Amino acid sequence: MTSKSWLMSWPGRLGRAVDPYVVALLGTVVLAxxxxxxxxxxVAVGGAADLAIALLFFLYGAxxxxxxxxxxxxxWKLHLVVGASTFALFPLLGLAAGGLVPLLLTDQLYTGLLFLCVVPSTVQSSIALTSTARGNVPAAICAGTYSSLFGMVATPLLAAWLIGSTVSFSAHGAVAIATQLLLPFVAGQLLRRWIGGFIGRHKKRIGLLDRFSILLVVYTAFSRGMAEGIWQQITPVRLAGLLTLAALLLALALAVTSFTARRLGFSREDRITIVFCGSNKxxxxxxxxxxxxxxxxxxxxILPLMLFHQVQLMVCAVLAGRWSRRPLETASERTPAQASRAVPVRETAR
Known part of the structure; x- marks a missing residue:
């Protein structure tokens, strides 16, 4: 592809990388x-948001x-590397960004950045990106699943440790986490035997319900912020700085996971899985x-997480497209250790 044709095709590439759902999230922020x-x-919207959160985690479990x-x-070695990136590398990078307060980040935005760093890896995006790049899709499914499961406990604990008193991790906060997150998830797992088939047949409609529930949570959170007047502290310059910081955070995560996976001798398919699952939130x-x-x-x-999510989609979509055009790694090019770990790639529903 010539440089001219590449430039002509860039608007289309960018349009495909921009997630319409992120646009809906930003529209919800404007509405709030x-x-x-x-x-x-x-009060009514807050109660509905609490029910929506419980419903989300019930469906995750089911x-x-x-x-x-x-x-x-x-x-397990692959999942250990992904987990170390998600719950160790990212928090360390978040702590290192503390020197930007108050020059670039307000206390609230830095709290959001730290929270972003302890959020588990994504499932659907990692699977789609790994599949596009011809990576180890089954491993991506499991890596995202393990990260979400571990994150239900690790994320609140790490947030309470790194952020401190801002997190509602008192006895009341622990009860809220258990009732709104853990118990619905466990209930979904227990009832999966009877409702799993129904959920599988209506996957698209239930996915829309998931997204509507998250939009309701965003509207409630930003409405409360407007009532408290906290948005007056977030200037366009701080927003631009936060977006730049999100891009830098992603670049460091991509570089470290790629370097680590290569040095540990993982196959090309596994390296792709580690990079996407270990860098996405x-x-x-x-x-x-x-x-x-x-x-x-x-x-x-939640603002840093929303910005980081859009940056990761755009950057990783470009990477997945580039890697998909690389020639497949032949068996003769693999080390014995890589060959023993190689898993055939299967297509998965996205």
């Missing part, structure tokens, strides 16, 4: 700024295949968690 819920409406999760344990899991952990202060906290 123009028409925030107040008074009785705020969709999780226990058999697939157990089968994936065979590649879950918007669907992070937003409800933030609403439970931060309550009325969740508005500015």
């Amino acid at each position: 700024a123009l028409l925030p819920a107040s008074g009785r409406a705020a 969709r999780l295949s226990t058999r697939e999760a157990v089968d994936g344990l065979r590649q 879950s918007l669907a899991t992070g937003l409800p968690m933030a609403a439970v952990l931060f309550g009325a202060s969740a508005g500015p906290v």
